[in-house]
Amino acid sequence: MKISATSLCPLGFLSTGDKTVPGNNGLKDQNLAIRWVKKNIIHFGGDPNCITVWGQSAGAASAHLQMLSPWSKGLFNRVISQSGTGLAYWAIAPNDTAVRNGKKLASSFNCSINSSTEMVECLKRVDAYELTERQHAFYEWFIDPMMLFRPVVEPNIENAFLPEHPAEIIKSGKAAKIPFLTGITTQDGAFRSSVIFAKPNLVEELDANFSRIAPLTFLYDEIATDKDYVTRRIKEFYFDNNTITNSSKMELTDVYTDAMFLTGANNALWLHLNHTDQPVYYYAFGYRSNYSFLDLTVNDSYNYGVSHSDDLLYLFLPKLAFPEYEPSASDENVRSTLTSLWVDFATFGNPTPNSQDYKKWKPVQSTNLEYYFVKNDTSMAERLYWNRTQMWKSFPLM
Incomplete structure (x- = not known):
C-alpha cells in the first residue's frame, strides 16, 4: 500500500x-x-x-x-x-x-x-x-x-x-x-537548492542573512539549543566560510540533503538497530539518467546529481511527467533492479532472498550503517557521507 x-x-x-x-x-x-x-x-x-x-x-x-x-x-x-x-x-x-x-x-x-x-x-x-x-x-x-x-x-x-x-x-x-527499509537519493536536497539558484536574489539573501535564514531553512530553528554554534559550523564545514555564490550549488545541495534526509534516516537506523530485533535495510540511490524531476521545476542545465524523487522514475511509469521519455538500456536495467528489490522485500521481508539474481543486500549490522548502493550496478558499502554524518551527530539538537 x-x-x-x-x-x-x-x-x-x-x-x-x-x-x-x-x-x-x-x-x-x-x-x-x-x-x-x-x-x-x-x-x-x-x-x-x-x-x-x-x-x-x-x-x-x-x-x-x-x-x-x-x-x-x-x-x-x-x-x-x-x-x-x-x-x-x-x-x-x-x-x-x-x-x-x-x-x-x-x-x-x-x-x-x-x-x-x-x-x-x-x-x-x-x-x-x-x-x-x-x-x-x-x-x-x-x-x-x-x-x-x-x-x-x-x-x-x-x-x-x-x-x-x-x-x-x-x-x-x-x-x-x-522489517524496515529506508534510504535516500545521493543528492536529495537538490530539489531545494536548485530552485534557490534559479533565483539569484535568493542566493544573495541567503548569503547576506545566513545567521537568520540558516536555522529556518535547514530545520534546526526549533530544536537547536545553540543555534549560533550550529550556524557557524555549517558555514565553516560546507562553505569554508566563503561567500555563497552561483558556484556553491553542490555545497548547498549537500546541506539540504543532510538536514532534510540523511540525518533523519541515520537517526532512525541507529535506533532500530539498537532497540529492535527486526532487519533494517538501508540504501543510497545514485543513478541519474537524462531525466530528473528537477526538469519540471527549474530551467537549468546544471547537473545536480540524483535529486529528490528521481528514484520514482524507476518505480512508476514517468510518461505523464515526461511524455517524450524513452528509457535507455541502463534506465531499463535500473528499473528492473529497483522494482525487483522492492517487490522481493514486500513479499519476503528481504530484498535479495535469492542472491543469485543480485548482489546480496545485507541488513544494517553495526553503527557504521551498512547500505546498498544502487547505480548502474549494485554494491554493499558503509558510512554514507560519514564526515557530514558525524558533524550533524555532534550538533546540540533536541
Whole structure:
C-alpha cells in the first residue's frame, strides 16, 4: 500500500494541543485506509498477512510513523520509507509550535483564540482552499518554514496515535516488530537548492542573512539549543566560510540533503538497530539518467546529481511527467533492479532472498550503517557521507 501525505496542511495536521483537536488527523485517515485494505484485500486476490506500507518524502515519514503507532498493531508486515522517516527534523512539530501556528492561522481569519473549541468552530466555517492557501502567508523566507502543520506527539490524550516522540517509541520497544527499509537519493536536497539558484536574489539573501535564514531553512530553528554554534559550523564545514555564490550549488545541495534526509534516516537506523530485533535495510540511490524531476521545476542545465524523487522514475511509469521519455538500456536495467528489490522485500521481508539474481543486500549490522548502493550496478558499502554524518551527530539538537 502506497502512503501519501497530501494533507500536510491545517486540514490534516492542525493541533490545539488538547482533546479538541489533538492532531495527526492525516495519519489517522491513512490508518483507516490501511484497515480497509487489511479487511478487504482478500477480495482482490491479496494476502492480508503480507501487506507493505510504502511512502516517499512526507509519505515516507508517514509510513514510518504508522509503524510506530499503537493504532497499527498487526495491520501490516513491512515498511518502505523512501527519502523520509519519522525521525526527520521536519516530521514532528514541537507541541508549542503546533499550537502557536494554529492560533496564528485562526487569528488571520479573525477567529477567537480564547478557547480551542471556539477557534476550531470558527475555522470550520472558512473555505477549505482559503484555509490551505493562507499558510503561505506565514513564510519568513522564500518557502520557509516549509511545513507549518505537521504530526505531533499527543501527550495525555486517550487513544493517542503518537503517545510519545518517535525516538522514545523505538527505544521502549513499542514499534511494530517488522522489517524496515529506508534510504535516500545521493543528492536529495537538490530539489531545494536548485530552485534557490534559479533565483539569484535568493542566493544573495541567503548569503547576506545566513545567521537568520540558516536555522529556518535547514530545520534546526526549533530544536537547536545553540543555534549560533550550529550556524557557524555549517558555514565553516560546507562553505569554508566563503561567500555563497552561483558556484556553491553542490555545497548547498549537500546541506539540504543532510538536514532534510540523511540525518533523519541515520537517526532512525541507529535506533532500530539498537532497540529492535527486526532487519533494517538501508540504501543510497545514485543513478541519474537524462531525466530528473528537477526538469519540471527549474530551467537549468546544471547537473545536480540524483535529486529528490528521481528514484520514482524507476518505480512508476514517468510518461505523464515526461511524455517524450524513452528509457535507455541502463534506465531499463535500473528499473528492473529497483522494482525487483522492492517487490522481493514486500513479499519476503528481504530484498535479495535469492542472491543469485543480485548482489546480496545485507541488513544494517553495526553503527557504521551498512547500505546498498544502487547505480548502474549494485554494491554493499558503509558510512554514507560519514564526515557530514558525524558533524550533524555532534550538533546540540533536541
